[in-house]
Every structure is written in structure tokens, then in C-alpha cells.
Amino acid sequence: MPDPLLEIKNLAIHFATETGTIEAVRGISFSMARGETLAIVGESGSGKSVTGLALTRLLPEPPAVYQSGEILLDGKDVLKMEPRELRTIRGKKIAYIFQEPSTSLNPVFTIRNQIAEAIKLHRPEVREIDAEVIKYLDLVGITDPAKRLHDYPHQLSGGMQQRVMIAMALSCGPELLVADEPTTALDVTIQAQIIDQLRELKQRVRMAIILITHNFGIIGGLADRVAVMFRGKIVEYGETRTVLAKPQHPYTQALIQCIPQPGQKRERLATIDHAALDAMG
Amino acid sequence: MFSYLVRRLLYAVPILLGVVAITFFLDNVMMSPDAKASRVLGPKARGEQRREWIHNRGLDQPIPQQFVRYIGNLATGKFGTSWVTGREVREIFVTGAGPSLCITVPGFIAAFLASVGVALFQVFIRNSPLDRGLTIVSIALMSLPTMVYVIFAQAFLALALCYFPAYGFSFDGLNVFRFIALPVCIFILINVGYDARLYRAIFLEEIGQDYVRTAQAKGVSNPRVLAVHVFKNGLIAIITLVVAELPKLILGSLLIESLFGIPGLGNVLVQAIQTGDQPVVMTSVFLGSVLYLAALILTDICYALADPRIRLS
Amino acid sequence: MPESLRHILEHWLTQDALVVGGFALVFFLLRAGARNERWQRAGARLKRDRTGLIAFAIVLLYLTIGALEVFQIPTASGTRSILDLFLGGISPEKSYSAPLADTLLGSARHAKLNGHHLLGTDVLGKDVFAQMLKACRTALIIGGLTSAIYVPLGALLGVLAGYFRRWVDDMIQYVYSTLASIPEILLLVAIISATTPRWGRSLGTMAIALGITGWVGLCRLIRGETMRQAERPYVTAARALGQTHAKIVVRHLLPNVMHLVLISAVLGFSNIVLAEAILSYLGVGAPVGTASWGIMIDAGRTELGRDPLVWWNISAATAALFGLVLSLNLLGDSLRRAFDPKQT
Numbered sequence: 001m002p003d004p005l006l007e008i009k010n011l012a013i014h015f016a017t018e019t020g021t022i023e024a025v026r027g028i029s030f031s032m033a034r035g036e037t038l039a040i041v042g043e044s045g046s047g048k049s050v051t052g053l054a055l056t057r058l059l060p061e062p063p064a065v066y067q068s069g070e071i072l073l074d075g076k077d078v079l080k081m082e083p084r085e086l087r088t089i090r091g092k093k094i095a096y097i098f099q100e101p102s103t104s105l106n107p108v109f110t111i112r113n114q115i116a117e118a119i120k121l122h123r124p125e126v127r128e129i130d131a132e133v134i135k136y137l138d139l140v141g142i143t144d145p146a147k148r149l150h151d152y153p154h155q156l157s158g159g160m161q162q163r164v165m166i167a168m169a170l171s172c173g174p175e176l177l178v179a180d181e182p183t184t185a186l187d188v189t190i191q192a193q194i195i196d197q198l199r200e201l202k203q204r205v206r207m208a209i210i211l212i213t214h215n216f217g218i219i220g221g222l223a224d225r226v227a228v229m230f231r232g233k234i235v236e237y238g239e240t241r242t243v244l245a246k247p248q249h250p251y252t253q254a255l256i257q258c259i260p261q262p263g264q265k266r267e268r269l270a271t272i273d274h275a276a277l278d279a280m281g
Numbered sequence: 282m283f284s285y286l287v288r289r290l291l292y293a294v295p296i297l298l299g300v301v302a303i304t305f306f307l308d309n310v311m312m313s314p315d316a317k318a319s320r321v322l323g324p325k326a327r328g329e330q331r332r333e334w335i336h337n338r339g340l341d342q343p344i345p346q347q348f349v350r351y352i353g354n355l356a357t358g359k360f361g362t363s364w365v366t367g368r369e370v371r372e373i374f375v376t377g378a379g380p381s382l383c384i385t386v387p388g389f390i391a392a393f394l395a396s397v398g399v400a401l402f403q404v405f406i407r408n409s410p411l412d413r414g415l416t417i418v419s420i421a422l423m424s425l426p427t428m429v430y431v432i433f434a435q436a437f438l439a440l441a442l443c444y445f446p447a448y449g450f451s452f453d454g455l456n457v458f459r460f461i462a463l464p465v466c467i468f469i470l471i472n473v474g475y476d477a478r479l480y481r482a483i484f485l486e487e488i489g490q491d492y493v494r495t496a497q498a499k500g501v502s503n504p505r506v507l508a509v510h511v512f513k514n515g516l517i518a519i520i521t522l523v524v525a526e527l528p529k530l531i532l533g534s535l536l537i538e539s540l541f542g543i544p545g546l547g548n549v550l551v552q553a554i555q556t557g558d559q560p561v562v563m564t565s566v567f568l569g570s571v572l573y574l575a576a577l578i579l580t581d582i583c584y585a586l587a588d589p590r591i592r593l594s
Numbered sequence: 595m596p597e598s599l600r601h602i603l604e605h606w607l608t609q610d611a612l613v614v615g616g617f618a619l620v621f622f623l624l625r626a627g628a629r630n631e632r633w634q635r636a637g638a639r640l641k642r643d644r645t646g647l648i649a650f651a652i653v654l655l656y657l658t659i660g661a662l663e664v665f666q667i668p669t670a671s672g673t674r675s676i677l678d679l680f681l682g683g684i685s686p687e688k689s690y691s692a693p694l695a696d697t698l699l700g701s702a703r704h705a706k707l708n709g710h711h712l713l714g715t716d717v718l719g720k721d722v723f724a725q726m727l728k729a730c731r732t733a734l735i736i737g738g739l740t741s742a743i744y745v746p747l748g749a750l751l752g753v754l755a756g757y758f759r760r761w762v763d764d765m766i767q768y769v770y771s772t773l774a775s776i777p778e779i780l781l782l783v784a785i786i787s788a789t790t791p792r793w794g795r796s797l798g799t800m801a802i803a804l805g806i807t808g809w810v811g812l813c814r815l816i817r818g819e820t821m822r823q824a825e826r827p828y829v830t831a832a833r834a835l836g837q838t839h840a841k842i843v844v845r846h847l848l849p850n851v852m853h854l855v856l857i858s859a860v861l862g863f864s865n866i867v868l869a870e871a872i873l874s875y876l877g878v879g880a881p882v883g884t885a886s887w888g889i890m891i892d893a894g895r896t897e898l899g900r901d902p903l904v905w906w907n908i909s910a911a912t913a914a915l916f917g918l919v920l921s922l923n924l925l926g927d928s929l930r931r932a933f934d935p936k937q938t
Contacts, residue, residue, distance in 0.1 A: 018639070058498055062408075090500035098498075103491040107590055108513050118499045152589045168499070299772035307784045417645070420927060424864070424919040426871045428891055429912050436898035535779055536872065551876075554783055566780055573775035 004072075005175060005208055006032040006055070011069035013050055016062065024050040026232035027069070034175065037202060037209040039223035039240065041216055041255065043272075046229040048212045052178045055210075056090045057081075092122040095169035099181040101161035105153035111137075112149040115168045122172040136167040139204075141197055159190035163197065170201070176208045183218060191218065198222060217259050220244070228252045230277060251277050289581065293574040300570040301355065304563060305348055312557070314340035320557040321364045338364075355567060361560035365553075370564050373549060380450055381533030381545030383461050388468030389530055393523060395473050400480035404488060405507055416481070422474030430467045431540040438463065448542040464537050483518050487511045517587045524583040528572035532565075605666060608798075609735065613661045616738050623852075630849055636932040646928025652921040659727055660734030675731075681724050691715045693722075693906050714906040716893065726910045728885035733918060735797050736804070736870050736880075737863045743805030744862070748812030749855050753847055755813070756820025757839070763817075770810045779876070781807050782869075786878045796881060800873065804866055812858045819851045853933045857926055864922035871915060887911040 013025040025047040032038055040048045053059050055071060057078060071078040073093065078086070098104040106114055115133045119126055126132050130149065137145035140163040153161055162182060169177055179198070183191035195218050202209065202222070211223055219226060219240060226243050228236040228251065236249040247253045254277075257270040312320070317340070318331040326334075335341050339350065354361065360370040399419075403412045439445050450460045487493070488511055496506045533547035542548070546565070553561035585591045627633035640646055663677040691698050693714040713722040755766040773781070785803035793799055823829065824847065832842050873879035874888025882889070894908025 018642075056498065058494065087500045087502060090498055092500060096495070096498040098491065098495065100491060104495045106492040106496070106510055106514070108517070108588070109510075117496075117501065121500055152593060154590045155593060165495075296768065296771050296775060299768070300776055303772065304776065304780075304784070307788060310788055413645075416927070417924070420923045421916075421920055424868075424916055424923055425912070426868050426888075426891070426915070428872065428875050428895075429908075429915075432891070432895055432898060432908065440899065532777070536875070550777075550780070554780070555877075562780070566776055569777040569780070570775040 001031055001033055003034075004031040005034045005036075005074065007070070007072040008051075009070045009072065011051070011054065011071060012067040013047075013054060013059070014065055014067055016065060023232055024064075025054070028227075028229070028232075028234045029069075030227055030234065030237060032176070032208055032210070035206050035208055036225065037211065037223045039211045039213065039219040039226040040229060041213060041219065041226055042229035043214055045231070047232040048214075048229050049180050051229070052096075052180050052210060052212045055176075055178060056094050056096075057086055058090075058096075088122075091118050091169075091174070092172045093174055094176045094178060095172065095174035096178045096180065097162065097165045097169050097182050100185050101158060101165050102153065102185075104165060105161060107153055110150045110152055111156075111164050115164070115171050118168055118171050132171070133167075136171045137164070139170065139201075140164070140167045141193075142167070157190075158186050159193060162186065162190075162194055166194075166197065166201070170205065170207075174207065176210065178210045178212070180212045181214070182211075184213070184215075195222060216244070216255055228255065286578070286582070289578050293578070296574060297567075297570055298352075301352065301563075301567060302348070304566045305351060306344075308559060308563070309344055309347075317557060317559065351563075360564045363553075363558055363561055365556050365558045365561075370560050373561065374546065374564065374568065377544060377546040377549045378531055379545075380543050381531060381538065381547060383457060384464045384468060384537065384543065384545065385530040385533055387461070388465045388472070389526070391465070392469045392472040392476060395469065396476035396480050397519070399473070399477045400484055401507060401512065403477070403481045404484040404511070405504070407485065407488075416478065419474040419477045422470055423478075425471075427467070427471055427534070427536040428540065430470060431537060434463050434467060435540070450541075450543045460541075460543070464541050464543060467537060468534060479522070480515070480519055484511055484515045487514045490514070517584070520587050521580050521584045525576045525580045527579070528576040531572065532569060609664050612735065612738055612742075613664050616742075617661075627852065630852075632850075632853060632933065636853065636929070639932040639935065640928060643928045643932065645924055646932070649921040649924035649928065652917060653925055656730050656918045656921075657734055660730035660732075663728050663731035664734070675728075677727060677731075681721075681727070689715070689717060689719050690904055691719075713910050716890070716907050717897075722890075722907055722910050725885045725890065726887070726914045729887045729890070729911070729914065730918075732797065732880055732884055732886045733867045733870065736801055737866045739798065739801035740804040740808060740866045741859055741863060743801060744809040744812065745855065745859050747805070748809035748858075749816050749848075749851070751809070752813040752816025753820045753843055753851065756817040757824050757843055757847060759821075766813070766817075770813055773807065774810045778807050779872075782873065783876065783878050786873075797884070800870065800879065804869055808862065808866070812855070812862070815854055815858060816851050819854055820847055823847055823850050853929075857929045857933070860922055860929060861926040864919045864926070867915065867919055867922070887915040891915070 008031065009029050010027050011025055011029070012023075012027050015022040015024055028047075028051065030038070040051060042048045050059065050064075054066070055073075055078065057066075066079050069079075073089065078089070081089070105111070109117075112130065112133050115136065116129045119129055119132055133149060134145045137148060142148060142160060142163055148156070153164070156164065166182075182198075183194050186194065198209065198211075199222055201207070209222075211219060213219065223240045225238060226236075226240045227234045228243070228249065230251045236243060236247065236252045243252065244256065247256055251272070254270065254272040258272070314335045315331060318334045319326065322330060322334060339347060342350075358371075360374075362369055363373060366373075399415060403415050406412050435448075439448075445463045446460055451457065484507075492514075493506060493510060496510050497503075501510070531546065532550075533543075533545040535547040535551055537543070538545045538547035539551045549561065550565045552558070553565065628637070659677065662680065663675045666675045667679075669679070689698060691711060691714050693712060694710070711721045711723065713726065716722055716725065751766050751770075755763040782803045785806060786799055789799040789802060829842060829846060832846060870879055870886065871888035871891055874886055875892045879888050880886040888911075890907050890911035894904075894911070897904035897907055
């Protein structure tokens, strides 16, 4: 791939805990082109969230240890950057939205102030901050944004809180948006809305997205490529259409089988045989 | 909000009544009227002197009657006169409040600023050896009784080195500072250890919250995350605690005042206990309870005002 | 019954039983706790905490010294405590003498002392080092008796208030709100003055007074935690299965709040020891003649003004008091971190 936005080479991360070392990521490699959407799918403990947080060194450093590998953003290794440079990347080049919007937003600041903080930090040239905040709130589909400026996070519903987080992430024009389980904590109907919102944003804003999820069901129509993670390793990686139609690895096959299909005649839900998969290495 | 306040005030009334009742009956169980009279009038007082004294204060009436009369007096603000000095109790308390506040207010402000500063600093360098060391120092400061601080300060700083007066108080102009210097410093020392640990725990709790990660993901620098995000959230709990302490400041520290000879309310109480001055003691109890209950109500109000989640719901 | 036998029996019932009972209780509780997963994990963390282990060792040392002073055995020269035997019967002087001095304080002549005094002697000529060690007994007894009163009271009432709520909770809250709003020193002095005429001034009356005023904090804490635990699904499940209230409280709730009780008891012990010193200063503390750090500190007030300066009495007492209270506080802090690590 010429001029990739992001290149991960042999990344390995472990956690030093009081009960021993946990190997969260055991040597993964992938790359992303500009504007591409990648879905990282796996169960809890597969290392997908850790990978996402590692991109800007957001993992708390004890206990996390970056054992080996490189994270190349526009050719520069994030893991070798000084803190000051890292902070210019965070929010400006790579932005995040997290799983629990209700706790991820600061409860004692208005949503205007939280979004303004990002803008003031990375785009100091902006004069009319309120107007800018309203622009992004509108972009993510919040009705009557001017009225919402001085609301506090708890005054909004879960879906709206997540939209605010998206607005905050977009407000500095990042090249990559990392969405860590963005819909898991939301109602099913709201989930669909947020995914639609992301799909719409993909058309309007030229931005790469990493969508981290355990749910294969939401990546259709959104992800160009998908990486399936199991126990810290990528076991399958390819174009979404291909992987969904013809999964190669047994784990991927098992995951896809778990998605309940309407009209299926099945008495038991499919489960995943971890022991057998572990034995495969 | 208003109805909530009213409910809290109403709830405070039975407690006040209970407090007054307990102290009243304890007091009457402790000593017979005759013993009280002997104590105040001295051992040389004759029988009829004592009887007259008892009768003048209505102590020979049946106890329930005395109690009712006492409640009535309290309700109308008649706190009686001192058995020892004859001064109006109300006046004693008004003049005594000044010296107490001269020590507790500066001490409290200084201790608060120091504790918050140390706590934030410790969270910034958390889990480092210095953090551990500061925690141990805080615990050590809490592990000495007040008297030890006072006695050593008086012996060495005051008497030996003559930097400060060891005893006494005066209100005139700049002289006040000489007299309150040592008491205020000791007040700070005994409180800062406990407060710093408490605030550190509060800030540490906030560091673990999700919004901190979001702030870092936005590229906010660590000092700013602490000083703005964590601080403002932690402040809600801290302000509530601080406000709860404020009413007690009027009463002053019993030990510091009596050991330094500061004529504050703490000293008033100690003297009253030692001389058996019942009206003063009873009023102190009543005042103490009122302040305590006021602090509880203030805490609730403060919490509701400071936390937007409660204020706007 | 012969006089000495009755004396021994009385002593045994009041003090020795307390010490033995205390140690036995701790032993059994720890054994029960070892079966609890939360306690096992905390124990593992505690083993790696150097400060906590040192603090624990120091506390144990103090308790042992105190226990040695409590247990008495008959000897040729009357009943002596075991500690006395260790100290080898240091003979008293007439009055003050400096640490390791040869003569009485301020005496020009070489009036030889009766013995060697590591930390000097006090106004009555008693060896300060011995007094300092003997005061461990006072701390142990007051701490133990008071804890025996306030811990069960506070913990039980807290669990009842937190579990049953409604009128039980209201009543208990009313009682402790009322108690808490009376200035503590006043209440202490009042209770002690009320019980002294009846039973005489003793460590027991102090313990009762401290116990009555001390259970409020623990009760509030346990009440809060119980309320949180009672909302958990396992409690609802137990009720649905028909478990009686008593069983739920004893088998489920109590074990899950025990760690808070332990931490509070350790920290409370240090507060009690400090309180004894303060009460002794106020004149309502340990009876005159008991070895107590508080009394020694109180004596120090005037001693520091003497010429020549008498500093060893108050310094020894302060150092001993500080050592115990600091260790208890550090131990409590370590226990807190062991049960609930707030690591970044």
C-alpha cells in the first residue's frame, strides 16, 4: 500500500499485574489507507481495545508495557515520540470515542466547554468558538444545538451523549477516528442510529475509522476491511465482503455463526470452543 | 428544594430536644442540687446559704418542671447567667467567639490550602517514593496528641527561645498576631495530616474515572487534567466536607485554647466543666448541637448546589 | 476463700481473661477470614507491604509488653507482673534523676542512686523506662475494653440499620445523630463523672464512656456499606429462596462488611489511645498511680518549666505513645490498601 496512514508492525503489549503477566497483544501487524474504515472484531480479552488505545499511548503505563513493535503514523513511530509530540497527535490526528458516553464526558463541565477545550487546544485560530461547536453538534444530528450548548452531560440521553462525543472527536478534523465499542452501552434502536450517523459521516468527512466491536452485525456497510482478533493475535484479515462470505479461520466462522439469523431453525445458540482454538495456537 | 430544607429543619428539632434532654438528665443524675451548691459556693458555705442558693435557681423544683422551664427559656433565648461569674451567658458566648475565631479561621484556611495543594501534588506523583513518604508524614502528624505539640512548642519556641509568648491573648492591633502565631501553627499541624490524606483519596478516586481518559485522548496535558478536570470534580466532595466543618470553628479547640490561655469558647467550656458552672455548660451543649445540625443541613445544600447532576434534576 | 486467691481470681476475670480472650478472638476471626476470598487476596497483598508488616510487628510488640504486665504471678515478695520480673525489680529513688545519671537531679553531693535508670526517674523516683513500658498495659486494657464495647455495638446496629431500613433505620439514626451532636468531650466527662461515684475511677469507666461515644462512626460506615450490599442481586436471590433475615445478615452481609470493621477497629484503637492521653490531661483519665502515658505527658507540662529541665519523662511517654499510634495508623492504612487497592 503506498503512503499508508497507519502501519502497525509486530506490536506486542503485556500488562504486569499482581497475579502475573497478561499478554494482551501478541505480535499483530496491519495497515490502513487514508479514508479507509477498518473493523477490529473480537471478544472481550482479545486485545482489540488495547490495540486501539495503544495508537496514541493512552494505556496507563504501569501496568502496560509496550514490549515490541512499531506504530507508524504517517511514517513516524508513535512509541518513540516525546510526550509533547504525542499530545499534538491526540485529538488532532487521532481522535477517540469510547464505550460509555455517560461516564466518558466530564459531569461538571457543559458540553460546550468540553468541545471548546479541544478546539482551543488544537485550533487556536478559531475565533467564534460557540458557532464552531454548534456546527459540529449539528453535524452529528443533534437537534436545536444552540439550546444544548450549556447543558450538562447528564441532561442528555445516552444516544445524544455519544453524538456529543463524536462531535468532540471530529471538532479538530482528525485523520483517524478510533471508535471503541461505541454502541455496546446503548439500546439497540439507538445503536442503529449511531451506526447510521457514522456511515453518513464517512461520506461527508474524509476520515479513516477504526471500529472496535464484538458484534459482527454492525460492521456491514461501514467497514471496508475487517481484522478478527483472538487472544491477542489477528486470525483473519481481509475485505469485509470476502471475510463475511467466506471466513477462513474457524474462529471467524464460529463468530459469524453466532449471529442469530431471522428465520433460522435452530434449537441451541452456537457457542465457540475456545479450548480447541487455543490448541491451534 | 425548599420543602427538602423544611423537612431537614423539622428533623433537627427532635434531635435538639433529645440532646437537651440527655444532657439535662445526665446533669441531674451526676450531682444533687446540694452538691452543686457546695461546689459553687465553696465548702465553707452554711446549710441555709446553700438552701437559699438552690431555691433561687429553682433547683428544688421537681425535675420535669425544671425541664419544661428550661426548654421554655431556650426557646425564648434566655440562656441564664453564670453561676460562677454572674455574667449573662449570652454575653459570655459573644465575647468568647472572637478569640476562638481568631485562631480557627486563619488556621482552617491555611490548612485547607496546604492540604489541597499537597493532595494534588501527591496525585501528580502518585505511587512514587515521595508520594509514599508524604503519606507517612501525614499519618505521623495525626499520631501525636494535641497537648504534645502545645507543650513542646511552649517549652522550646516560647520559653526557651522567646520567639513567641507562651500564654495569653490580647486584641489590640498587631499584638494579636504574636499571640495567635503558635496556636494557629499547631492548629494547622494537627489538621493538615488528616485532610491531606482525605483529599488525596478523593482525587485518586477521580483519576480512575473515564472522563480523565477522554481528556487525555483529547490531548490535554497532565497538569491541566489534574488542575482542571480532576480538581473540579473532587472539589464537590471536598467543599461539602469543608462546609460541614465551618460551624464547629466557632467553638474553637478546647485543648489549644486552655493550654495557651486564649479566652475563647473552648476555654470557656473547660473552665465551666471544672467549676461546675451548669448554665454555661448546658448552653455550650445546646450551641454545639445547633452548630452540628446546621453543618449537616449546610452539607446537603452545598452538595446540591455544587454538583450539577443534583442541581439540575 | 483466702484473700490472695480471691484477688487472683478477680484479677483473672477482669484483666487476664480480656487479654486471652482478645488474642483468641483475633485468632479465630483470622482463621474464619482465611476462608473468605476477599480476605485471602488482601492477605496476599499485605504480605508484600513492607511498611504494613513492620507496623504490625511493632503493634504486636506493644501488645505483648502490655500482656506481660497484665499477667501476674505470686512471688516471694508478693504478686508481681511478668514484666516486673523481666525488669528485675528496679529500685525506686527519692525523686528526679536524669537518664543514666549517678546522682539525684540537682544534688551537688554524690548521693549514689539505688540503681541504674536508663531513662531517669520521675518526681516520685520511679524508673521512667519501667513506667513507660508498664503504660502499655493501660493502653491495651483501655483499647481492648473500649473496642469490646463499641465494635459489636456499632457494627451490629449498622448492619441492622442498613438492612432493615425504615423505622429501624430511623430509630438508630436518631440515636446516633443525637449522640453525635453533643460535643464529645462533654459527653465523656459527663459519663465519667456520672459513673465515678458509683464504681470509682478506673479504666473500666473510661472504657464505657469511650465506648458509648465511639460507636457512631463505625455504625455510619457499616450502615452505608450494608445498604450497598443489600441492593446486590445475591441478597434479593437469597430472599426469594426463602432465607430468613437472620441467616442473610449473618451468612452474607456480616462477612462482607467485616473488613471495614477490622480497619475501623485498628484505626479506632489508635484514637482510643490518644483519647486516654487527652482525658488524663483533663483530669478524668486513668486513676492516679496507674502507669499511663497521658499522666506522664500531663506531668511534663510543669516539668519542662523546671530548672534544671526535666525532659525525659514526657519524651519517653511521647515517644512510646507516638510509636503505638503511628504503627496502628500505618497498619490501618495498609489494611485499607490491601482490601481495596486504588492503584492507578
